Amino acid sequence: MDRAADIVTSYDEVGSCTLRQAYYRLVAAGLIPHTAPTYRRLSARLAQARREERFPELIDPLREVHAPPAWPDAGAFLRDAPDWFGLDRTAGQTTALYVACEKDTLRAQLTGWVDVLSPEVGAASAAGGGAAADGVGESLAAPGGESGVRG
Helix, strand or coil: CHHHHHHHHCCHHHCCCCHHHHHHHHHHCCCCCCCHHHHHHHHHHHHHHHHCCCCCCCCCHHHCCCCCCCCCCHHHHHHHHHHHCCCCCCCCCCCCCEEEECCHHHHHHHHHHHHHHCCEEEECCCCCCCHHHHHHHHHHCCCCCCCCCCC
């Protein structure tokens, strides 16, 4: 349990990690076997420890509640507004950086890693024969331009 917590907190600069990432790191270190029952036991133990506030949070986008930002009053909004403002970094540029990944669980980490560059970060499953990834490429292509997304 302590080693798993060390692994999860080592990702603090980028937000956290997923249960699967922690599991594979433990497997790679030779601390647990690579079996489905071991994964299920680890999941159950870490879930219990999280409920008891004895283990750091893991990335779990399937259980994440997406809610629009809200403020208690106009004054609070005005204080926060400068942090929300941003110009379109790609306006007038012939090239723009976008980062895409197949798994949504990686989106949070990728955002943390490349945040200083401020690129758009998105996730698209390739499970449908690449159709979703192709859609990301089309949506990222500049009007009349070509997408750099390659499958």
